[in-house]
Amino acid sequence: MKIKTALTVFTALILAVFAGMAILLISTSDLLVLEAANLARAGESIRVSKEIKSHLLIYNRNVFLYALHKDPSRLEISKVHQTALVNLMVSSDQLVDNEKESVMLKEVKEKIADYFRAKDESQNSDLSPVEKYSKISEKVDSAISAIDNIIEINASQMRDLVASTSKQNIASGRMVFMLLTIGSLILLSLVIATVSAVTRPLVNLNKLFSHYRTGNDSVLAKSKGVKEIREIANAFNSMTERLEKSRTDQLRFIASIAHDLRNPINAMSMGSHLLRGLCQGKERGVAEIIFRQAKHLDRLVGDLLDTARIEAGEMDIELSLQDISSLISDAVELYQTDSGLHKIYFEMPKNPLICMCDRGRLSQVMNNLISNAIKYSPKGGTVTIKVREEKTQFVLSITDQGMGVCPDDLKNIFKPFHRSKASKHTILGIGLGLSTSRRIIELHGGELRVESTLGKGSTFYVILPAQISQSEGTNWSAGV
Template sequence: MRFRTAGLIVGLLLFIVFSMMIYFVSSITELVESESKDLLNSGESVRIAQQIRWQLLAHNRNAFLFHLQKSPEYREAKGNQQIAIRKLVEDIEDYVSGDEEKALFEKVESNVDAYIKKRNEIENQSISPTEKYLLASQFLDDAMVKVDQLISINKKQMRELAKEIDQQNRRVRNLVSVLSAIGLIVGLGLFYFLSRYLLGPVSKLSRMVQSYRKGEFLEHVDINGFSEFKNLGNAFNSMALELEARRKDQLGFISSVAHDLRNPLNSISMAADVIADDSDEGEKGLAEIISRQTRRLDGLVGDLLDTTRIEAGRMVLKKRRSNIVECVADSVELYRSASSKHQIHFAKPDEPVYCEFDESRLSQVFNNLISNAIKYSPDGGNIEIRVLNESHDFVKITFADNGIGIGAAELESVFRPFNRSKNSKDAIPGIGLGLSSSRKLVEAHRGTLTVNSQIGKGSVFEVTLPFSYRIELNQFEAKGSSQSSFL
């Protein structure tokens, strides 16, 4: 049998089965929806009637207290409650159905009006507050009786409707069970075909797309099945290779520019030193400023070169046993006075936390995260940095700010090289390598770097680093061993 013929037969069987299912289920569902609507109306009628009951009692009480104490507060309260009672009576009319309920509603409306009218009539009569209360209570009791009867009728309707809906639901479940069994038998015939020629290629393409979102462009996937899937897989493979080549070109360009900047910076630094040696005090001050800023630029160029090496996988890590708390504290102190608009708060455990790490590289990570927290909080605010030693397996360092935040769709892509949040790339300068290189450095230490963020509420970056071992300060050997590894 040809594939097209088999597909038509199976499709026809599925169409018949599901058409029957849709017809019967929709018929019963329509009935259930109608009964559910009636049930909701009855429930809403009960709720409003109970509110009318409460408002009537409160109105009579406040009227009595007003006549007793002459307080404007009680006058205002009973006036508001009278308005609320009339509004509730108007609202409950929308949920009244059936001749019996309509007749009872008319009596409720009439008795409520009679009570309010009586209350208004005796307002200025020269009788005691107690006598006024007793006179009004006679009309109030009549209204309350009718309201209670209305509540009773609606509760009875709710019980009957709930019972009917339960019966309809059982019918639907039984019908769906039978039709589902038939559909399952028919569907099993498609399983092998779908898994081999559709689900398999789609799953591979999905993994490929996820790999692309994470910036892993070198993964190559062979797609089998229909030619459309093969062509799509080949297109993705070509795109991944092209993106990886473009990334290498970008890194090479940045590295080349950074190297080219080094020579003029060195010349400027040497010239500044010569001027400082052969000049008067005023010129020496200017020369020192030039020299200091040149060293700062040279440091930035060095960081840029380090970043390109990290992205290219050519960075050497020199690990040693050290207190991670001190490393974080050094970065905090470096940026504590960087901005007058930001307050940096640092929380740390009382005892040292020892890990095996490259101090200079993790300092680069911590500096980048603190710098980002300041940079992406342009209006200022608090930056909270915590070292959490709550696990026997790892230490956690969090960097929280209340800045502009990152959209949920971009939480993973911000770690891709040359990728920046759409929310900030036009307003805040950068090239999009800081977070990418930071994650690579943390992962080289067998740790993780993640982020949680919301637009307008700030971000929380979390670094976790495993313990290779843990020792107390008085047992720590000052010299420690060194270890190097390549990214």
């Protein structure tokens, strides 16, 4: 799935959830408004009915008192309540919202009208005031009973509306909770899907690129995640495969050339060696220069061949139990006599340094590291070589006071054909010695490390295991 498609789907789901919540809230709000209006109408109907009931009772009482005492104030009071009663009866029509209430209100009006007719008839009769009051009170009681029925039905409606509103609130709350839960699950799914399909593959790709930058060019990206990330992973894998093929072709080409160069270089070396013995004076000096350059070319060709063997997994070493103290001393002595600008300080324990090693290959590493210390200190200085024992290993350090290496170059210093920016244009070399030396030390079960400060010099550390059981044999080989 593409990122755009995934985002569209999840956005649509989120919008659908929120749209459902909005519709539910609007519907609930409309229903609550309607129920609130019905509650208000029922409450108003109850209030009006109670006022009608109150005015009717007060009116009937004042009519009786007027008939009993002939007090004009009672007559005025009764007229006020009669007017209020008439007005309330008119306004009550607007509070009716169903057929049942309409019938009941009509009954109330008829019974009140019967009451007024009975009152008027009793006034023209010869009955005593008490007898008149008793007769018309029956009509009042009948009208009040009808009014109480209206009050009861509206009170019942209010109770039903309150119960319905409560149920609706509970249902709405549950629906909102359900929609929020669904939305949360969708968001959680979006987060999980994003982590699984986008974030994690991107983090893995970033780690992969970091490993690749540090020289681990055998890594391959896993084709996981959304389409765009899978395309990036596949493109990276295709790129590494092409680079690996190009590198393999390059090394094969270099190995072929190196083989072709070895014979003429050997001839030059042998010829210059003979000339050194036959010539005198200036001619001998020229022969010496030719001999040294032939040896230098031979080392370069050897490095090329070693690199090709290492990359092809074909480099073998012959390990045997050796005292490496003499090997180190020979290398130091060689360069003490060879360098005029540099002072070599050498420190090593007097006791034998026994370990399993390939003497020739280890000598190659020593020569390479010491020659580099001299070569990358073009202004001269002290080269310090120390050997110390640390528990089960020997640590050989070679320190120079030369150009040093910047941090950006330091992490790639052991890669084949890598040259530092500070020296690639001023010092001859092809950048194979350190990569070959590190592989040789690793085949010995050791480690080659470097510490360097630009402009102050470098220290290379060769760490070799010191205690290996002799029962394992004295001669065996190891491959890359």
